[in-house]
Amino acid sequence: MFDYIIIGAGPGGLGLAYRLKTKDNKIAIIENDKWGGTCPNYGCDPTKMMMAVIEAKSHVEHLKGQGISGDLKIDWKGLRSRKLNITDPYEKSTFEGLKNADIETIYGSASFTEQGELQVAGEIYQAKTYIIATGSRPRRLELDGGEFLKTSNDFLALEELPAKISFMGSGPISLELAQIAKAAGSDVTIISRKKSNVAHFDEEMGQEFINYLKNQGINFIEDISVSKVEKLTDGFLLTDGAGFEHKTDLVIAGVGRQPNSDQLNLDKVGVETDPKGIKVNDYLQTSNPKIYAMGDVLSKAEPHLTPVSSFEGNYLGQNLPNANKVPIHYPQIPTIIFGTAKLAEVGILTGTGIRTKSLNLKSWYTYKRINDPLAKLKVAINENQEIVGASTVSSVADEVINLISILIQQKMTLADVEKMIFTYPTVASDLEYFY
Numbered sequence: 001m002f003d004y005i006i007i008g009a010g011p012g013g014l015g016l017a018y019r020l021k022t023k024d025n026k027i028a029i030i031e032n033d034k035w036g037g038t039c040p041n042y043g044c045d046p047t048k049m050m051m052a053v054i055e056a057k058s059h060v061e062h063l064k065g066q067g068i069s070g071d072l073k074i075d076w077k078g079l080r081s082r083k084l085n086i087t088d089p090y091e092k093s094t095f096e097g098l099k100n101a102d103i104e105t106i107y108g109s110a111s112f113t114e115q116g117e118l119q120v121a122g123e124i125y126q127a128k129t130y131i132i133a134t135g136s137r138p139r140r141l142e143l144d145g146g147e148f149l150k151t152s153n154d155f156l157a158l159e160e161l162p163a164k165i166s167f168m169g170s171g172p173i174s175l176e177l178a179q180i181a182k183a184a185g186s187d188v189t190i191i192s193r194k195k196s197n198v199a200h201f202d203e204e205m206g207q208e209f210i211n212y213l214k215n216q217g218i219n220f221i222e223d224i225s226v227s228k229v230e231k232l233t234d235g236f237l238l239t240d241g242a243g244f245e246h247k248t249d250l251v252i253a254g255v256g257r258q259p260n261s262d263q264l265n266l267d268k269v270g271v272e273t274d275p276k277g278i279k280v281n282d283y284l285q286t287s288n289p290k291i292y293a294m295g296d297v298l299s300k301a302e303p304h305l306t307p308v309s310s311f312e313g314n315y316l317g318q319n320l321p322n323a324n325k326v327p328i329h330y331p332q333i334p335t336i337i338f339g340t341a342k343l344a345e346v347g348i349l350t351g352t353g354i355r356t357k358s359l360n361l362k363s364w365y366t367y368k369r370i371n372d373p374l375a376k377l378k379v380a381i382n383e384n385q386e387i388v389g390a391s392t393v394s395s396v397a398d399e400v401i402n403l404i405s406i407l408i409q410q411k412m413t414l415a416d417v418e419k420m421i422f423t424y425p426t427v428a429s430d431l432e433y434f435y
Helices: 011-021 044-062 076-087 089-100 152-156 172-183 203-215 306-319 397-409 414-418 428-434
Strands: 002-007 027-031 104-107 110-112 118-120 123-125 127-132 136-138 164-168 187-191 219-221 228-232 235-239 245-248 250-253 257-259 291-293 335-337 342-347 355-360 376-381 387-394
Touching: 002 011, 011 027, 011 089, 011 306, 044 076, 044 152, 044 172, 076 089, 089 104, 152 172, 152 250, 164 172, 164 245, 172 187, 172 203, 172 335, 187 245, 203 219, 203 342, 203 376, 203 387, 235 250, 335 397, 342 397, 355 428, 387 397, 397 428, 414 428
Parallel strands: 002 027, 002 127, 027 104, 127 291, 164 187, 164 250, 187 219
Antiparallel strands: 110 118, 118 123, 136 257, 228 235, 235 245, 335 342, 342 387, 355 376, 376 387
């Protein structure tokens, strides 16, 4: 009998396991794929390792003719090799870390029995409390020839980069991977069912980002619902049954992710779900009081992001052992799409008593110094003269949005910021001008 069994060894589950283990509990963690989960093995980490090279080339290109000359070229094999060298050792080190911490590791797919126990590879395991942290997987499209569609995982594993790559869907996955493929030499097309936009981001800033990608040479085909993928001798043919035809060498379905909750037999233990995932209360407790859930497997309003999963793991690690439990309270959660230009957002941009301020930052010294071709910011300020939200696009939008998140979280006014001194010239030294 374990005190806690965690199903899923991603960043959230791992953080929770270590937190609970420090309290001398008997802990087990179950994984049916790579130890460490999606982010370090298939998602954010390997993608950003590759994107860093793309960004470096872009920074040089922005300054060509201003003291820099010559041409740079992205080498796919070198790009892939860098990614593998940095991310591949993570699975082994993750597993060894768990063993060294005396956390029992169980490999295989877990499912609940009618007795409320867990079955993995024919073995039965029991715990006082179970935590589901199984994450999500790339969503599959149900269409004729759907078996020919590849996922983001497949893209990152490519040994050779095809001449033509097409992405179905204009979500963050497609928008990031399309930039990598384009910079590495592929002819890239993004096909969307509606007008290309960036869901869950400010429409104006999102359109600036889309226009930037178009100017980088990424093709966008809008208002097309592909209904069939046909394999040809030299590629694939995409059609919609209404006259649209598009030939390509590789098709990536970048249409989001789906929760890994369907193989757990949750109905046998009374855990409620919906199409978005597992339903929980304010304590991350499911409808079965012995079972909790966290991370991307949840049906929740908060974004499915690795830092959010880690935050939830930290919360459960502190809350589960305590008799006087407190509900989870999320801080400000910034979101971002990476690239040579980054689109980032945090907080709210509309509401009673809120005014917005739009700034073209391209001529500001911070951005002029690096010759950033696109730098815009929309900031929302409430009646107390506190920033409550922002949306921005630039090559340093990641740094900007994190700093603004702190301003929002701490309810800082202009007077508060003016009491601080930042190094100059940096994005931090611009903060006082955002009010």
